[in-house]
Amino acid sequence: MIDFSIDRDKCIQCGECAADCPAGIIAMGDYPEMTDEGRCYRCQHCYTVCPTRAVSILGLTPEGDQPEKELPSPAQMKDLIKWRRSVRRYRDENLPAALIDELVDTTFHAPTGVNAQGVVFTVVRDKAFMDKLRRETLDRLGALADAGKLPEGIISQYLGFAVKVWRSEGRDAIFRGAPHMLLTSTPPGVPCAVQDAHIALTTFELLASSHGLGTLWDGMFMMALAICPELRDTLRIPADHAIGYAMLFGRPDVQYHRPVKRGPAKVNILE
Numbered sequence: 001m002i003d004f005s006i007d008r009d010k011c012i013q014c015g016e017c018a019a020d021c022p023a024g025i026i027a028m029g030d031y032p033e034m035t036d037e038g039r040c041y042r043c044q045h046c047y048t049v050c051p052t053r054a055v056s057i058l059g060l061t062p063e064g065d066q067p068e069k070e071l072p073s074p075a076q077m078k079d080l081i082k083w084r085r086s087v088r089r090y091r092d093e094n095l096p097a098a099l100i101d102e103l104v105d106t107t108f109h110a111p112t113g114v115n116a117q118g119v120v121f122t123v124v125r126d127k128a129f130m131d132k133l134r135r136e137t138l139d140r141l142g143a144l145a146d147a148g149k150l151p152e153g154i155i156s157q158y159l160g161f162a163v164k165v166w167r168s169e170g171r172d173a174i175f176r177g178a179p180h181m182l183l184t185s186t187p188p189g190v191p192c193a194v195q196d197a198h199i200a201l202t203t204f205e206l207l208a209s210s211h212g213l214g215t216l217w218d219g220m221f222m223m224a225l226a227i228c229p230e231l232r233d234t235l236r237i238p239a240d241h242a243i244g245y246a247m248l249f250g251r252p253d254v255q256y257h258r259p260v261k262r263g264p265a266k267v268n269i270l271e
C-alpha cells in the first residue's frame with residue numbers, strides 16, 4: 001500500500017515531487033498524482049523534497065518541528081576518513097545496547113540498489129556471545145588443522161597461524177578480543193546484494209568511528225565461516241542467505257596519534 005496523497009491546502013504546485021521521482025510515476029496535473037503505484041521504489045523522495053509538507057506517502061506525514069540538519073563539514077569528513085584505523089585491540093567491555101541499536105538503525109539508511117533495503121544485520125551485542133563464538137571457531141579450526149583438513153594455500157596459512165597462536169599464547173588472531181560483531185547477509189532476490197552488504201558495513205564503520213569506536217573488517221572470520229558452515233547456525237543466519245561480510249567493533253584499547261600517509265591515489269583522468 002503506497003498511500004500517496006497531497007494536502008491541497010499546502011501544495012504550491014511547484015512540481016518538485018514529480019521532477020524528483022526516480023520512477024517518473026508522479027504526474028503534474030493541477031496537483032501531483034501517482035500514476036503507477038506498482039513501480040514506486042518507496043524511496044520517499046517525494047516526501048522529503050516537498051517544501052511545504054504537502055506530500056504524504058507510506059503512512060508518513062510531515063508534521064511538527066523539522067529536525068535540524070547538522071552535517072559534518074568537508075574538513076570533518078576528511079578527518080573522519082583519514083583518522084579511521086583498523087582496530088585490533090579492544091577494551092573487554094560491552095557497549096551500551098541502545099548505542100549499538102542506534103548505530104545499526106542509522107546504518108539502515110545507507111543506499112541499496114533499487115532501494116531494496118534487504119540487508120539483514122546479525123549483531124553480537126554481548127561479549128559473552130563473542131567468547132562463545134571465539135571458542136567454537138577456534139575449536140572447529142583446531143580440529144580441522146589436527147586432521148590435516150584446512151584447505152591448502154592462504155586459508156591454511158592464516159587460519160593455521162590463528163590456531164597455533166591461540167593454543168600457544170591464548171592470542172585471538174581472528175576476533176582480536178572484540179566485544180561485538182556485525183555481519184551482513186541478504187536473502188535471495190536482492191538485486192545488488194554484494195554491494196548493499198558492503199556499503200552498509202562501510203557506512204557503519206565511519207559512523208562508529210565518529211563515536212570514537214573501533215572497527216575491523218574480519219576477513220579471517222570470513223575464511224573460517226567458509227570452511228566451518230556450522231558457524232552459520234551458531235549465528236542463526238538463514239540457510240538461504242548470501243553472507244556479505246563480518247565487522248568487529250567495540251571501544252578501542254589503543255590510540256593513534258596521527259593519520260597514516262597514503263597516495264597519491266591511482267587515477268585514470270579523462271578531460
Ligand SMILES: Cc1cc2nc3c(=O)[nH]c(=O)nc-3n(C[C@H](O)[C@H](O)[C@H](O)COP(=O)(O)O)c2cc1C
Nearest residue numbers: 084085086087088173216217218219220221245260
Ligand atoms: C575486506 C577486508 C578484510 C580485512 N580482513 C582483516 C582481517 O581478517 N584481519 C585483520 O587484522 N585486518 C583485516 N583487514 C584490515 C586491513 O588489513 C586494513 O584495512 C589495512 O591494513 C589498512 O589499515 P587501516 O584500515 O588501519 O587503514 C581487512 C580489511 C578489509 C577491507
